[in-house]
Amino acid sequence: MELFPSIEKASVQEIKTFQEEKLKELLKYLESHSPFYQRLFKENNITISEIQTLEDLQKIPTTAKNDIQQNNDDFFCVPMTEIVDFSTTSGTLGDPVTFGLSDRDLERLAYNEAISFACAGIQKGDVVQMITTIDKRFMAGLAYFLGLRKMGASVVRMGPGIPELQWDSIFRYKPKYLITVPSFLLKMIDYAEKNNLDYRNSSVCGAICIGESLKNQDFTDNILSQKIKGKWNIQLYSTYASTEMSTAFTECEFQIGGHQHPELIITEILDDEGNPVKEGESGELTITTLGVEAIPLLRFKTGDIVKAHNEPCECGRNTMRLGPVIGRKQQMIKYKGTTLYPPAMSDILNDFNGISCYQIVIHSNEIGLDEIIIKLSTENNDENFISEVRDHFRAKLRVSPKIEIVDFDILSKIVFHPNSRKPITFIDSR
Known part of the structure; x- marks a missing residue:
């Protein structure tokens, strides 16, 4: 498996053409299998053969979380007997939504995490300690485990909380990376200092951070990040994802935004009227999933206000990057x-x-x-x-x-x- 997919190094135009082909496949699939989108196309007189370019997406109405809450079953494109895992969204805003994953969806999820972790520098053979839950219908924890396994890394499944156990595990299994909510690192540092643990000389060299922002809009370290690094000299990598997207935007070593994976997701950034924002402006991230079998989404408004960055990255990827989330639209x-x-x-x-x-x-x-x-x-x-x-x-x-x-x-x-x-x-x- 190629952990640096060639499409990410392709030219911007080649990436666009590639995504337009993937979009046509998705529209055919939705028209054949999705009760919700079949209805949406019919009610809005949409002929999918007329959607040829990414710009043509504008002809299709957006979908929002309340659509899924109200029509959850109609979003399923496969029979329930083909669902191998049930997850729910974290319910940050409103009722949680049920997401089912087919066997192929789990494969896609593992691939997404493998190329995302590789982007942040994790390699085959590295030991990674997961300070996140893998149960409670939480998709991300399962995704991390599957992705690390796919790329040949070793996993220590610690789960969240209990600094004492986390340190015991670090000194025992010598992980190179942690996956954690960043504010928990401050709790671990506090515990280590109170108990005279030599945490600065541990095996840990980096943390993949979830759920909280580490950067200001100009990519300088925010206060939380400064506090952690001021005590513990480790690399902190931001990653952004959601259950609905089944896709992650993770920073590379240059840490100037999370890279998009063109094989897995189409992104738009829209203003309050639903029009694309001008270059450099912030707006609501709206996503179209590619390669999802059970619950594919078309022009789904995530509720997150973000800014896209399109200038080339030194890592060699020519993909769009997302800056830190500015906030939730409904918040x-x-x-x-x-x-x-x-x-x-x-x-x-x-x-x-x-x-x-x-x-x-x-x-x-x-x-x-x-x-x-x-x-x-x-x-x-x-x-x-x-x-x-x-x-x-x-x-x-x-x-x-x-x-x-x-x-x-x-x-x-x-x-x-x-x-x-x-x-x-x-x-x-x-």
């Missing part, structure tokens, strides 16, 4: 005339060493305006510290949220809920 907050996204607020809170745990809560007040409450745990709960946090918000984001101090034992149980795959640092109760 956009209008606060006293300012537009905000939760990641910008998280960056500010990560700036403070004294904050051990936090949660951002948005709700509508009695006159229908968005209100922001920041709950945080800190050993330093005097008024000066709270004023300092508030001043930081004013300076960086020009807003002054309400701040509540909450006991760590209470708040940490809510943020690190056992049934959630990611820390619940944001609650939108509007």
